[in-house]
Amino acid sequence: MSEYHLSTSKVRPVLLNLACSFSLGVAALMALPVVSSSLAPALQMDSPFAAQAAEKEKPKRSTRRTPAIRAKIFEKLNAAQEAADAKRYNEAIGMLNELRDKEGRGSLNSYELANLYNMYAFIYFTQEKYEQALDAYRNVVKQPDIPEAMELNTKYTIAQLYFVKEDYKNGVNVLLEWFKAKQEMQEDPGAGAYALLAQGYYQLKDLDRALKYIEVAINDYQKRGKVPKEQWWGLQRYLYYEKNDIKRVAAILEETLKYYQKKAYWLQLSAMYNEMKLDRKATATMEAAYEQGLLEKDKELINMAYLYLSQEVPYKAAKVLDKGIKSGAIPATSKNLEILGNSWRQAQEIKRAIPEMEKAAAKSDKGELWSRLGSIYLDNDEFEKAEKAIESAFRKGDLKRPDSAYLVLGMARFNLQKYAEAKKAFKEALKSEKSKDYAKNWLEFMEREIARQEALKDEV
Structure with a gap:
């Protein structure tokens, strides 16, 4: 009877990114958006003949005698594969x-049955019938020889399908069996497998083992001069954050940003x-x-503006806010206009501060902004504008420091004679412990100034 071994031309792998993800959450990394990332490697769904083709490419390590696929079985399997490839499932x-x-x-030998079930699995998987695909794959590994x-x-595919099903x-458990078999064959499982195992332990809330294996995956890539997958670093930094190792989280983010330039990582x-x-x-990073x-x-x-203000760079803060408000990226609310006005003021740009504070005060129903505008x-x-602004502040009310407003009002009126x-106004400010000394000094100064002016009149 004729025997057929299948060529690699019949191998048509299908790639699937597993839907195995983890969520950082808003609380996890402060201002960071919960970030959700796929950590699993791509899942390769082979045609029924992929494994035999792979055997041809690698030297055999076992003494198993695998029976051949007979010609008539080959033809029927091949016909089924062609129908599946054409989506005639x-x-x-x-x-x-x-x-x-x-x-x-x-009447089918073990290898024929294995390929039969492998084809079933491939079709069910393509149709997202994962439970049926799992059953078919389990039947594949039940076959001897x-x-x-x-x-x-x-x-390995069975393990990944369990992950798809959560x-x-x-x-x-299946992945650990696979690891054991790999070790017995003295074969390297590969970084992707360690990352998948880390993902599994993460989902099982065994964070120590998850961290152990994700670091094996990352170190493996780095030793070989390869850039670790973005998702691997995401899981690693999350796990260190859970340990409250902020320094290590920052170091991981610094490394990540060398290869993956994303806003979320700068913010984190x-x-x-x-x-x-x-x-x-923190400011330089932002x-x-x-x-x-x-x-x-x-x-x-x-x-960004607040960070500049915290570092005593108000001019840059004002530029960020001014550009944002003019472009519409920042709403021109009373609060935002107030921050802009205060930034210009701290930068000694008074002429720029005034119109912003005027707009902020006009949009406010409270007196506090009018008090600041008066200042x-x-x-x-x-x-004159200072006097009117403070008077408006008192009419609207709700002042945090009315004593300060009285001081400004007193100084404005003094300069208006x-x-x-x-x-x-100064006597009202005297009532406050915070302002009484300053108010007293102004009253004394004003009395001396009035006396000086009266003396000049007498001399004339």
Whole structure:
């Protein structure tokens, strides 16, 4: 009887990214968006003949004698594969059923049965019928005397399918069996397998083992001069954050940013520097993201401005806010306009501060902003505007420091030579422990100034 061994031209692998993910969550990394990343390697679903082709490419390590696929069985399997490749799945399943039932399970040898079930699994998997695919794959590995490579590849696929079904306990158990077989054959499991095992332990909340194996995967890549997968670093830094090892999280983010330039990583790194009280680094990191045009949301831009203010660089803070408000990226609310006005004021740009504070005050129903506007007017020697602004502040009410407002009002009226009214304002400020000394000094100064002016009149 003729025997057929199948060529690699019949191998048509299908790639699937497993839906095995982890969530960092908002609370996990401070300001970081919960970030969700796929850690599993691509799942390769071979045609029924892939394992035999792989056996041809690798030297055999076992003494198993694998029976050959007979010509008539080969032709029927090949026909089913062609139907499956053309997405005629029901037709393909019918062919397989006929082969299984007509020939009879007893008349098919173990390798023929293994390829039969492998084809069933491939079709079910393509249709996302994962439970049926799992059953078919389990039937593959039940067959005796199949190539070790086929058995190992199938077990690995079974483990991954458990992950797809979120059955992580069984997935990890099968994966550990696969690891043991690999070790017995003295074969390297590969970084991707360690990463998948780490993902499984993460899902089982065994974070210590998850960290152990994700680091094996990352170190393996780095030793070979390869860049670790972005998702691997994501899981590693999450696990270190859970251990409250902020320094290590920052180091991982620094390494990640060398290869994966994403806004989320800049924001996370800045947050980590903040936790470590490295304010200059936190600001510089956010600035790097800003200069690259990565900060687009209003909260991100406002946070950038606050960081500049914390580092006593108000001019840069004002520029960020001014550009953001003019472009519409930052809403022109009373609060945001106030921050802009205060930033210009701290930068000694009074003429720029005034119009922003005027707009902020006009949008506010409270007196606090009018009080601050009055203070800015006073700094710019616009005494009449300062007086009117403070008067508006008192009419609207809700002042945090009315004593300070009285001081500004008193100084504005003094410069307008409204001495009696200025005296009333300073006397109100005297009532506050925080301002009484300053108010007293102003009253004494004003009395001396009035006396000096009266003396000049007498001399004339």
